[in-house]
Amino acid sequence: MSRSSQTQVAVLGALTVEPMTAYALREAIRDVLGHFWSESFGQIYPTLQALEDEGHVRRQEGARARSSVFVITPSGTARLIELLNEPVQENPPRNGLLLRLFFGRVLGRERCRELLRGAKNAAEAQRAEYEQLLAHLAVAEGDTPDWPYIRMTILAGIHHARAAAAWADECLDTLQGEP
Amino acid sequence: MSRSSQTQVAVLGALTVEPMTAYALREAIRDVLGHFWSESFGQIYPTLQALEDEGHVRRQEGARARSSVFVITPSGTARLIELLNEPVQENPPRNGLLLRLFFGRVLGRERCRELLRGAKNAAEAQRAEYEQLLAHLAVAEGDTPDWPYIRMTILAGIHHARAAAAWADECLDTLQGEP
DNA sequence: ACCTGCATGTAAGTCGTTACATGATTGA
DNA sequence: TCAATCATGTAACGACTTACATGCAGGT
Numbered sequence: 001m002s003r004s005s006q007t008q009v010a011v012l013g014a015l016t017v018e019p020m021t022a023y024a025l026r027e028a029i030r031d032v033l034g035h036f037w038s039e040s041f042g043q044i045y046p047t048l049q050a051l052e053d054e055g056h057v058r059r060q061e062g063a064r065a066r067s068s069v070f071v072i073t074p075s076g077t078a079r080l081i082e083l084l085n086e087p088v089q090e091n092p093p094r095n096g097l098l099l100r101l102f103f104g105r106v107l108g109r110e111r112c113r114e115l116l117r118g119a120k121n122a123a124e125a126q127r128a129e130y131e132q133l134l135a136h137l138a139v140a141e142g143d144t145p146d147w148p149y150i151r152m153t154i155l156a157g158i159h160h161a162r163a164a165a166a167w168a169d170e171c172l173d174t175l176q177g178e179p
Numbered sequence: 180m181s182r183s184s185q186t187q188v189a190v191l192g193a194l195t196v197e198p199m200t201a202y203a204l205r206e207a208i209r210d211v212l213g214h215f216w217s218e219s220f221g222q223i224y225p226t227l228q229a230l231e232d233e234g235h236v237r238r239q240e241g242a243r244a245r246s247s248v249f250v251i252t253p254s255g256t257a258r259l260i261e262l263l264n265e266p267v268q269e270n271p272p273r274n275g276l277l278l279r280l281f282f283g284r285v286l287g288r289e290r291c292r293e294l295l296r297g298a299k300n301a302a303e304a305q306r307a308e309y310e311q312l313l314a315h316l317a318v319a320e321g322d323t324p325d326w327p328y329i330r331m332t333i334l335a336g337i338h339h340a341r342a343a344a345a346w347a348d349e350c351l352d353t354l355q356g357e358p
Numbered sequence: 359a360c361c362t363g364c365a366t367g368t369a370a371g372t373c374g375t376t377a378c379a380t381g382a383t384t385g386a
Numbered sequence: 387t388c389a390a391t392c393a394t395g396t397a398a399c400g401a402c403t404t405a406c407a408t409g410c411a412g413g414t
Binding site: 022023024041046049062065068092 | 368
Binding site: 010036088097100103115149151153156160164170 | 185188189192195212213214215216217256259260263264267268269270271272273274275276277278279280281282283284285286290291294324325327328329330331332334335338339341342343345346349350353354
């Protein structure tokens, strides 16, 4: 599954929830999928154009002049299901923090400890944010059919953040002492 | 810190361990940093060329004809330290599994359970692999000054894999029952 | 009148992978 | 001698971001 197909997943998926303009689509992807997905304008507009050409979405006139609200068509839904069933494509790992720590001998022990403390704080802050989001959305979305699935994505964030904090702690322990 | 600077970190860092040909560099990055970093030939060759132009590495004649062994220079070490101290650059999140699960309503519950089982198995396999690697390297590298830092990167993989398996389990629990 | 937010699109440029072309060396 | 591996490099392509250009609508 090529990268651009995954953009189609994000776009078609968002449109199954509600018809939207391209602008709103970008906001929805940023605000709702933002914790695990991202798309820029430069991707969204051409993708919508391509999807329209293939009949997977159509334009509805919007409330404002020259604004198009995009609606997913039955063929678009079929296409989405097809795409969702394709194997998940892993992208090459690129973790800047681990790259730095791996060369910790060159960077120096104290600087590594700083990086780890930063990572720990970031992870704890993020975890708190996810917990809050979970509680908030449980009230707002708790009854919708999407809720169990939305919840899983937030849980992933919580588990990940918890693991990152625990890892940083363990590393700080092993790296303690005089430089 | 731009992406290409991070390529320089990987290249210069690897050369602090040992002088190498470009080919060996790519293998080292793939095999040693592979769990958290990746570079392709198309990146490595031009990067080495640029580093040579700036005097950060120099070519030594290799054992084979037309092969160059690259050696890091003092200015290269200084450059590496400078780069290691730049802030870590986070790249936009793109998690294909979470993207699919988020639209689980469209994909269907049973297919989501399959995805989660797959993720759990992959995580457990990966964790076992990391544990083995840790034990193996503890013997081979346990006395080198790089060891504490290498160990941290493997620990990160273990924590991450453990969290992923626990998450998948928790999700499978909430998603059980009749479709 | 003017600022902010909504809205659409394109173009330039970077980043990065893959495929290709080429050849030396080594071991079976 | 033949295949696999070591080795170097480039070219083409695709993916993606950012900046730019443009303009409407609503509120102060």
